[in-house]
Amino acid sequence: MSARVRMMADARSLFWPWCIVAAAGILSLLRLARLPGGLELDVVAGIAFCIGFPLLATLSFGNEFQFGTLSSLLSQPIERSRIWREKFAVIVLAVVSAAIAYGFGAHRMGWGMRDIAVGALWLMVTVGSSAYWTLVARSTIGGVVLNILQSMVLVLIFVPQLNKIDPSGFGVRHARIELQLAIGGFATAYAAVMLYLGRRKLLRFQVAGAGSGSNVLAMDWTMMPDLLRSSASGASLNLVRKELRLLWPLALLTLIALGALLAVVPLRFLSGDQSWFLTFGISAVLIHGSLTAILAGTLSLGEERSLGLHTWNMTQPVSIFRQWAIKVVTVVFAGAVCSSAVVLMTHLLFGPAFLQQFGVMFYGSSGISSLAIFPLLTFVAFWCATGMNGTVRAAFWCLPVAAVVLVAYGFGVSTGMGRTAVEVVRTLTQAVHPFPFSSEFEVMSSKLMWSPGRVVVPALWLIAWLLPLAAIQSYRLFRSEVREGMRPLIRQALVLMGIGFLSGFLQIVPAAATRTMHQNTAEALMGISRGVTAMEIDPAAVSESGYTVSLKAVSNSVALSDRTRSWFATDMLVIRPKGAVLRDTAFEPLQEARYVITAELHGGWKCAFVDNLFTDRYGEGPNRIPRGANYLFVCRSKDGKLGWLDATP
Amino acid sequence: MSVPTPAIQLENLTYAYGRAEAVRDLNLTVKPGRCYGLFGRNGAGKTTTMKCLLNLLRPQRGKARVFGMDPNNDEVAVKRRLAYVPDQVAFYPWMSVRETLDYLASFRQQWNTKTETELLERFRLDPTKKTSALSKGQKTQVALIAAVCPETDLLVLDEPTSGLDPIVRREFIETVIGAYQEGNPGQRTILVSTHLIAEFEGLIDEFTILDGGRAVLTLEADAARERFQKIRARFTEPAPDLDFADALHVHRSGRELDLVVSAGGMQAVETLQQHRPESLSAESLSLEEIFVNVLQP
Numbered sequence: 001m002s003a004r005v006r007m008m009a010d011a012r013s014l015f016w017p018w019c020i021v022a023a024a025g026i027l028s029l030l031r032l033a034r035l036p037g038g039l040e041l042d043v044v045a046g047i048a049f050c051i052g053f054p055l056l057a058t059l060s061f062g063n064e065f066q067f068g069t070l071s072s073l074l075s076q077p078i079e080r081s082r083i084w085r086e087k088f089a090v091i092v093l094a095v096v097s098a099a100i101a102y103g104f105g106a107h108r109m110g111w112g113m114r115d116i117a118v119g120a121l122w123l124m125v126t127v128g129s130s131a132y133w134t135l136v137a138r139s140t141i142g143g144v145v146l147n148i149l150q151s152m153v154l155v156l157i158f159v160p161q162l163n164k165i166d167p168s169g170f171g172v173r174h175a176r177i178e179l180q181l182a183i184g185g186f187a188t189a190y191a192a193v194m195l196y197l198g199r200r201k202l203l204r205f206q207v208a209g210a211g212s213g214s215n216v217l218a219m220d221w222t223m224m225p226d227l228l229r230s231s232a233s234g235a236s237l238n239l240v241r242k243e244l245r246l247l248w249p250l251a252l253l254t255l256i257a258l259g260a261l262l263a264v265v266p267l268r269f270l271s272g273d274q275s276w277f278l279t280f281g282i283s284a285v286l287i288h289g290s291l292t293a294i295l296a297g298t299l300s301l302g303e304e305r306s307l308g309l310h311t312w313n314m315t316q317p318v319s320i321f322r323q324w325a326i327k328v329v330t331v332v333f334a335g336a337v338c339s340s341a342v343v344l345m346t347h348l349l350f351g352p353a354f355l356q357q358f359g360v361m362f363y364g365s366s367g368i369s370s371l372a373i374f375p376l377l378t379f380v381a382f383w384c385a386t387g388m389n390g391t392v393r394a395a396f397w398c399l400p401v402a403a404v405v406l407v408a409y410g411f412g413v414s415t416g417m418g419r420t421a422v423e424v425v426r427t428l429t430q431a432v433h434p435f436p437f438s439s440e441f442e443v444m445s446s447k448l449m450w451s452p453g454r455v456v457v458p459a460l461w462l463i464a465w466l467l468p469l470a471a472i473q474s475y476r477l478f479r480s481e482v483r484e485g486m487r488p489l490i491r492q493a494l495v496l497m498g499i500g501f502l503s504g505f506l507q508i509v510p511a512a513a514t515r516t517m518h519q520n521t522a523e524a525l526m527g528i529s530r531g532v533t534a535m536e537i538d539p540a541a542v543s544e545s546g547y548t549v550s551l552k553a554v555s556n557s558v559a560l561s562d563r564t565r566s567w568f569a570t571d572m573l574v575i576r577p578k579g580a581v582l583r584d585t586a587f588e589p590l591q592e593a594r595y596v597i598t599a600e601l602h603g604g605w606k607c608a609f610v611d612n613l614f615t616d617r618y619g620e621g622p623n624r625i626p627r628g629a630n631y632l633f634v635c636r637s638k639d640g641k642l643g644w645l646d647a648t649p
Numbered sequence: 650m651s652v653p654t655p656a657i658q659l660e661n662l663t664y665a666y667g668r669a670e671a672v673r674d675l676n677l678t679v680k681p682g683r684c685y686g687l688f689g690r691n692g693a694g695k696t697t698t699m700k701c702l703l704n705l706l707r708p709q710r711g712k713a714r715v716f717g718m719d720p721n722n723d724e725v726a727v728k729r730r731l732a733y734v735p736d737q738v739a740f741y742p743w744m745s746v747r748e749t750l751d752y753l754a755s756f757r758q759q760w761n762t763k764t765e766t767e768l769l770e771r772f773r774l775d776p777t778k779k780t781s782a783l784s785k786g787q788k789t790q791v792a793l794i795a796a797v798c799p800e801t802d803l804l805v806l807d808e809p810t811s812g813l814d815p816i817v818r819r820e821f822i823e824t825v826i827g828a829y830q831e832g833n834p835g836q837r838t839i840l841v842s843t844h845l846i847a848e849f850e851g852l853i854d855e856f857t858i859l860d861g862g863r864a865v866l867t868l869e870a871d872a873a874r875e876r877f878q879k880i881r882a883r884f885t886e887p888a889p890d891l892d893f894a895d896a897l898h899v900h901r902s903g904r905e906l907d908l909v910v911s912a913g914g915m916q917a918v919e920t921l922q923q924h925r926p927e928s929l930s931a932e933s934l935s936l937e938e939i940f941v942n943v944l945q946p
Contacts, residue, residue: 230744230752238755245743308739315703315735317728317757481706483666 005088010090013063014056017396018094021056024048024399025101047290048399049102049281050380053123054147055140055396057095057130061085061202062140066306066390071207080203088131088195095127121187122151128191131198135205140392145253148291152260154190155280156267158183185248235318236326238270243330250292254338257288261345281346282358288635289339293374294395296335297381300327302391305482322477328382328474335378343371369456379400383470386477386491401493409462412504413450417512421505425513443513458507465503470496531558532575532597546574546598567601574598604638654717656681656838657702661711665699670699673881674711678945679855681802682835684826686849686856686870687842688940693859695842696736699807702840704879715803729758731803732796735812736842738788742781746791749780750798768794768825772817785812793821797829804829806841822848846937853936858943866943872921876931877942878914881900882906882926889924893917897942909934909942 004600028045062068073083106116126147134143228245261284264277304310314320346354359370380402385394415421450458473492533553541547551571576596598608657679664672672694679685687695700706701713704720713720720727740749754760769776772790789812796804810818830837843849858866888906893899898909910917918931
């Protein structure tokens, strides 16, 4: 087997992960502020960068552990140093090519020269250390965790120093060149040392244990409490214990993150610049939260499948639904507890500013509600783990799966706002409901629309559509035997995408259709208003009791379409003088108005022109017209419901 | 007298992985108290058949019944009455042997701790040892203990002796399996798939040979031995060129003639005697020889 064949085989195993990491980089090139669902694009790209690259760098060696092929590889008649060179070449090629996309996107995401340089140094250290940590941990996940831990320690040491360098002009104007050289030199030397250690580790590596089972994360830890040890009775409790034991690495990760946060406290007094501490806290929460959420969802089932234990458990006389339910509840709970612990610590250290800043990244939502992203990510990761073999593969796919479903949802939203969809809905609703709709409906439908600071209801809408289906899919995937290949999972993801699209469409279309219909009505009423004005009616003829004109007469002055005419219940329009108190609509006409025209629409709605209504005196409770709105028409139904026609351009 | 419900009943069982059919129209009935062998080459469909019984796979056609119950509809009830030893045994690496057995015992309504202790001693297994430190054979031993101790009505063993050393293997087959069946005579059933057919020779009551997902031969072990015979004749002159319709295998070498017949052994002997052989012997084939001759005629 030539080196080329070996390297191609290695590259093939990295292909899909590389595609995912590179795609996240390409996403950063798009001129989008956020993904559908309100997630800031910078946050998604940032998470993919911080977790995706360590994973990509670890995979080449990690796969050998996962598939139990290391002993076979090392038994081939080829020098280990050559294996090392070939693998490392593939890693460098994969990482550098994916990093190029981020390089181009960095400027768009507002990265300064200093940040780009720091990112490049971080990548160098991460790639250089990946082999060593993977061989130490004897697993991909373990390698990634140790690599990220190393990054956290280095960040804690060097960020105060980095902050002395001008972010806007690394090496140009205000930078201290000695400091830059020192940091760059240290990172290079560190990466070189780790590279040497990794190579030496491989040259001396002893394949002990049994393939995929020899995972440092699955090893016994002396600190494991007795409470987590199985007993001879209590099947459900044993299943929970087993789950918690499988998720034990999350507790360690959380302890490390808490330690890193606590380490910041003394550094705050040592560093001159204090501004980066909050950024560090938010980054720690984001990286720990994402990593914990993904690991919580994938680790338990992924490891069981890798070890061949999932099938074994399924043969036990415990219903598979019970096993699935215990697993899903435990992983979501464990992930939420771990991320909450770090969030709480960060909140204690940085105060309310942390949650405020954190929420800004999620469509300006409150920090607390945006934290729900972690349990949701855990469930997505669990869904992926039920559909494929192995922790790493599921971890890699969970973000793309979440992204494609969100994109489908976003596509549904934009389709719902499209003119064709609105027209279709308008035609359909017109057949069953004469508009305008009541203000209750308008308020209700507008609550479903995403807007800064108002994300809970739209998010709950999306979750209510997707979660039950995803849960059913995950149970069905859980109980079926997973085969190689992505086809079953893609099929399930396509169903989720379809439902995501539908939920987006239905979420937006009532509000969009109501708004369009109201505008159409308002435009028609304005046309009538103009037509009445053009008729130059004798003011003396307009009395308090109302002067009536026919629509036909008005249409001589202004063109009214058949559709517009069809909205009116009667052919008669009632015109009253300004200053009259309208009993039928119960509001005062504006002084600026020459006449007040009341038209009766289908369904008993009576609408009157009330230009620039700035007060909130009309309506009570849900019917109350919001202050400051620029509604042109106010309508009242027979049963007293208040509606409005928003003709604001 | 009522006919007892079969321990296992498969009717036209069919399962395919994509386009590749693993099992096709398999019919099989295992009566209670029997030891049933499922033989076949690698990829013949033995494990797939067992997985259908355990509801790990759902048959795409046909039906599978365990003690008259559908493994899909009565999943837990079926699994309560059987224990399974997979071809590749795995345990949680952080658990000790003791903890593993406790973990598995917690799923069972019954667990014979006396048998557990005896088997741990017999296999020389240290209960405090982590399962990650066990050899492949030792893991199989733990799996076998976990399968025998619940004293279920059915044992489904998929290559149970792979990785076991010859002493433990013999002890397991002769003592453990024997003791298991004697625990409730006539009621405890075993379905075993193995390539080490010779080792299970004395234990198998009935067997099915699978090839390419289809059953090519189903017979009682005794009837098979009676039917499949190896006949050897030696002549004073070069062996005559005879036509044996039921012969699976005919080998002529100088004055010697060897043949394996699947039926009509007596008739073949009589035919040979008419040619006055110098010596003539007929003996039953072992199950392993039957397996080889059926699949490799």
